Structure formats: C-alpha cells, structure tokens
Amino acid sequence: MSNSNPETHVIDFRAAEQLLAARDPRGAVKLLDSVIAAHPENTAARLLRARAFFLSAQLRPAELEFELVLEREPDNAFAHFALARTFERAGKPEQAKRHFRLAAALDPNPEYLKAARFDTE
DSSP states (O other): OTTOSHHHHHHHHHHHHHHHHTTOHHHHHHHHHHHHHHOTTOHHHHHHHHHHHHHTTOHHHHHHHHHHHHHHOTTOHHHHHHHHHHHHHTTOHHHHHHHHHHHHHHOOOHHHHHHHTTTOO
C-alpha cells in the first residue's frame, strides 16, 4: 500500500477538484474512491464525490452520498441544496422541495431562496 499516505490523498483530492472543474466527473469519482477508502470520515471528499456523481448523472449514488454528508453535517446548506437538485433530476419533487426549503432556512442564499419557493402554495 505504498500510495496510501496522507500527501497522496491530498493530491488526489485536489486533482479530483480539477477534474470536476474540467468536466470529468467520472475521473474525479475514481480518484475520490481511493481517498474515501483510506479516510471514510472525510466529509469534504464525500461531498466532492457526491457532486461528481451528480454531474455524471449517477443520481442514486449522489443521493446516498449527499445523505451521508447530511447525517454528519445536518446544517450543511449546500448539501441540502445539492440533494434537492438530485431529487429534482430523479423526478422526486416532494423530497426536492423539502431539501430546497431546509437549504434556504439554513442559508438565505438567493439561489436557495429562489429554489425553495419555486412552486409557492
């Protein structure tokens, strides 16, 4: 296990961020798999992998990963918003609405507020 040192994982994490920015989410997932295998408690890596799953249209894995992040950080507004977007793409509007509203309640970011009221009752 020569490539399992912390420096390698930091490099892999940064490289994964670059791959996401370059629109290669599947490449990012591959790098993050090894980081998360070595550091399952690393929430930042999980959040990045969830985004990579979402961007590569792997909605169910994205959903599970965002939910895991939220178990650890229930007040993470971005994770609620991203999970809501995932539910929206998966055709689950009720679950999406709930998480859009949680995101907006936690952080009055204009994007979150707009999404939370997309179908005012």
